[in-house]
Amino acid sequence: MKKFTILFPLFLGGLFFAQSKTDSLQFKQISDQILTQGLAYNDLRELTKNIGHRLSGSKAYENATKWAYDKLKEAGADKVWYQDVMVPVWVRGKESLQIKTQNGSYKTLNMLSIGNTEGTSGKDLIGEIILVKSLEDLDKMNEADVKGKIVFFNYPFDQTFISTGSAYGDAGKYRQRSASVVAKKGGKAMIIRSLSSAFDDVPHTGTQTYDLKFPKIPAVAIGVKSADELERTLKTQKVYTKLNSNATMKADKLSHSVIGELTGQKDQSVVVVGGHLDSWDVGEGASDDGSGIVQSIEVLRTFKKLNISNQHTIRVVCFANEENGANGGKKYAEEAKRKDEKHLFAIESDSGGFTPRGFGLVMSEEKRDQIKSWAPLFFPFGIYDFTKKYAGTDVEPLEALGTPTGELVPDSARYFDIHHTAEDTFEKVNRRELLQGASAMTQLIYMIDKNW
Amino acid sequence: MKKFTILFPLFLGGLFFAQSKTDSLQFKQISDQILTQGLAYNDLRELTKNIGHRLSGSKAYENATKWAYDKLKEAGADKVWYQDVMVPVWVRGKESLQIKTQNGSYKTLNMLSIGNTEGTSGKDLIGEIILVKSLEDLDKMNEADVKGKIVFFNYPFDQTFISTGSAYGDAGKYRQRSASVVAKKGGKAMIIRSLSSAFDDVPHTGTQTYDLKFPKIPAVAIGVKSADELERTLKTQKVYTKLNSNATMKADKLSHSVIGELTGQKDQSVVVVGGHLDSWDVGEGASDDGSGIVQSIEVLRTFKKLNISNQHTIRVVCFANEENGANGGKKYAEEAKRKDEKHLFAIESDSGGFTPRGFGLVMSEEKRDQIKSWAPLFFPFGIYDFTKKYAGTDVEPLEALGTPTGELVPDSARYFDIHHTAEDTFEKVNRRELLQGASAMTQLIYMIDKNW
DSSP states (O other), X not given: OOSGGGGOGGGOSHHHHHHHHHHHHHHHHHHHHHHHHOOHHHHHHIIIIIIOOOOTTSHHHXXXXXXXXXXXXXXXXXXXEEEEEEEEEEEOOSEEEEEEETTSOOEEEOEEEOBTOOOOTTSOEEEEEEEEOOHHHHHHSOHHHHTTXXXXXXXXXXXXXXXXXXXXXHXXXXXXXXXXXXXXXXXXXXXXXXXOSSOSOOOOOOBOOOOTTSOOOOEEEEOHHHHHHHHHHHTTSOEEEEEEEOOEEEEEEEEEEEEEEEOOSSOOOEEEEEEEOXXXXXXXXXXXXXXXXXXXXXXXXXXXXXXXXXXXXEEEEEESOTTXXXXXXXXXXXXXXXXTOOEEEEEEOOSOSSOEEEEEEESOHHHHHHHHTTHHHHGGGTOOBOOOOOOOTTTGGGGGGTOOEEEEEEOOTTHHHHTTSTTOOGGGSOHHHHHHHHHHXXXXXXXXHHHO | OOSGGGGOGGGOSHHHHHHHHHHHHHHHHHHHHHHHHOOHHHHHHIIIXXXXXXXXXXXXXXXXXXXXXXXXXXXXXXXXXXXXXXXXXXXXXXXXXXXXXXXSOOEEEOEEEOBTOOOOTTSOEEEEEEEEOOHHHHHHSOHHHHXXXXXXXXXXXXXXXXXXXXXXXXXXXXXXXXXXXHHHTTOOEEEEEOOOSSOSSOOOOOBOOOOTTSOOOOEEEEOHHHHXXXXXXXXXXXXXXXXXXXXXXXXXXXXXXXXXXXXXXXXXXXXXXXEEOOOOSSSOOIIIIIHHHHHHHHHHXXXXXXXXXXXXXXXXXXXXXTTTTOHHHHHHHHHHHHTTOOEEEEEEOOSOSSOEEEEEEESOHHHHHHHHXXXXXXXXXTOOXXXXXXXXXXXXXXXXXXXXXXXXXXXXXXXHHHTTSTTOXXXXXXXXXXXXXXXXXXXXXXXXXXXX
């Protein structure tokens, strides 16, 4: 076993090596082009600093669609268009959370209302906090013990997962669907520990979906430090809260995904690469998901710059409304179905612009094995992991049409430190890391366009 | 090829799987312990914030040795001691660089004298700058064209390397040995473009070694932005500089490496894990190399906490003087030879506390193959690259004694953005990334201790 390549004994045929030489030169050319001439980092600066955060339905989001349209044109797309998408319009408004012990005075906590929730209509909601360890514990409790209380879940982000996405998945239900479970027991509001891998006091927002059978109670997230301190205090004393929030959901509104493509030279079957253009209404949406947007545009730009002839149509989709509805992805798949467009593959980058390590893949074992057989081409670029079986939220709806899907898998260590927070800013993205992700996606799409 | 593990067909024997189950449980326990209870990040905060930068010969460095001694004791070392090392004492002092065009006025540039160089003894050195593209170009130039001039090398950091360490190696000669080449041609000072992967204006210091046959001329580094601007200006106008620096080398001084060990249960052959305790005299020496120090201490702490019985002596070495002399590593190997200590393996972490990807290994192919055979154990922790053939500067001298050596290979995207700069601070290190590196080294040392 003298060289690493001997770990891939299936590929020792001469044909493989001849093809692989062409491909490996192309891989290097793609990487060199992007690392030296790539504009994704500059694009991200524009999107985050000139436009900033851009929740669905906001003016900023509409500005972002115009920006994306122009960028796709500039990058050399043969065709750019808007795709109509109805989106929810959630407005945070002014909000505050104060807590006090029996004889203490109110102290303000850093907080964010969880997205898509209803606040207190600007009135003070006062009540006693009870600590509930888990949804299982809540399930066992008597209604009398929950009724009129504010339920506090302090479920920790499990640091033992190497993929922080798995820890996020594990803790996710506390943010995503638990308000209605609390309401069902008569609780009048919910506080959760933020879904955060960091040990700071930054609150993380995100979506909550109500079960319409129960009252839409307010639900807020506090930072990890505040959560730990609150739990400590609750062990010895009663704690009361004064919550005031104007958060509310308005009527849906017409918005748009932005799509640009390089028309296929051989046929018009489609390979999608995308990210989502919307973000939460705090920070700058730089890692989530400005990075995926600018990387996807870079893929198209690189095909043009290097004059790589694309057999199939390569389509960049800047999806609307991933964060609080995922309507952009759903609408895209609906339209693909309606127009009977053949989609060969669809990949999203929505795990941050960190150094890439591989691709999540949802497809037949045969197709996955084919992609794995390209591993020696990817290895010099730090791409080695083809084991993960998931795809980006916005491309998932295409799975119902039989489309193989995927997601760029960047290093996950830092993403959930800043995800859905005021800290998700341009400064947290590293130029080389971002560009390496764009390069990895371009290389994969080059291979798929050529071989599928 | 249904699963990734089929890529490792050599390990399909039953014995492997029985052993590998024990080992994979131990790997998981090590990772869980460090990711949930590890203290390396707190230790790094102490070292960087309470002590700060710590160049050889400084008071801060002596404080760091006391800190490391106490930390090793606290972590549970059976024995802790200081190893005498003579170190150079280079003092930067006040320094400034101004430039002007013929009719312009002086403008101050961000700069750092290159380490171990002699400045201008506090006098203004005034002269004309000439741009020289490369050492090869300088070699072809007439002495008359260089004499009395200030040579400016604007050699760029090659962004196309995936491993930024390779780009650093490529551009390194301009900082490391070129001042004397300039002096040989009669140049009276040298300015270089910083060895930086970033596109900012932060100057990077580092070591210069003079060829004693030629005058010790001043040598300074400027940031990338200033370098590009200076090159542009030089294309159309003459540029003059006023350089003033008090940098100077003093007499050598007695200092110390700090060593702590867990005595071997079976024999006293040694496995070394280390980093270097010194840093440059700017920033906080957080990535270079506070990270390696706290990770190495974490390895020892983890063996103690988990009651992993070590067959051989596991020795943490906090090497003195890596930055501007490498005397700590040399002295360590000398002493190992003098005492006839058998060293099984020595690894250093000195490429930053970024997410680990693999290990550089300098050893027989047989030993390398054995480590590669452990790849399936490492894969779930994101460790997959065993192809690199280099070792840390401080463990390299052990190679002459026949010791297999290595270096932790973290993701390299960000290291040379901040290396040897004022930006190398605690805030640039991520907790999880740092701890994952400590975990990877603990896992490797567990396997080597058990199998070698």
